[in-house]
Amino acid sequence: MQKHLEEISRSIATEAHGVIIMDGAGWHKSSALKVPKNLSILFLPPYSPELNPTENIWQFFRQTYLSNREFENWEAIVDACCDAWNRLTAETGRIKSIATRNWATTGQ
Structure with a gap:
């Protein structure tokens, strides 16, 4: 997941900020993840498959x-x-x- 975030971060324009929508999968919420400064994570509410x-x-x-x-x-x-x-x-x-x-x- 870390490499995925880093790759997304590299593809965002310098003056832009990205938002990634994630569900509650364990690897999405790992405390070891370092979210790049040009990204924000928006978590879906639990038990909401209609949003995913x-x-x-x-x-x-x-x-x-x-x-x-x-x-x-x-x-x-x-x-x-x-x-x-x-x-x-x-x-x-x-x-x-x-x-x-x-x-x-x-x-x-």
């Missing part, structure tokens, strides 16, 4: 490609996840349809 569209993508994966399966080993898990990701991204507009919130878009 990524949760819907994970749910779609579990329901559509990864449910009710037994994996032989770690490599099989990684292969199944890669296959699921490739299938999802091959469907034009699917991520947008899963992650878009009508109440969060302008003009609707």
Whole structure:
């Protein structure tokens, strides 16, 4: 997570300040994290998956490609996840349809 924050920090324009929205995952709240000065962290409230569209993508994966399966080993898990990701991204507009919130878009 630290390297991720540092990479985001480097991509922000000199005169700008970035805000990163995070859920309550343990690695997001680690006391060892050093948040760069040009970034702020905004934590989502607990138990609010409706505010985190990524949760819907994970749910779609579990329901559509990864449910009710037994994996032989770690490599099989990684292969199944890669296959699921490739299938999802091959469907034009699917991520947008899963992650878009009508109440969060302008003009609707």
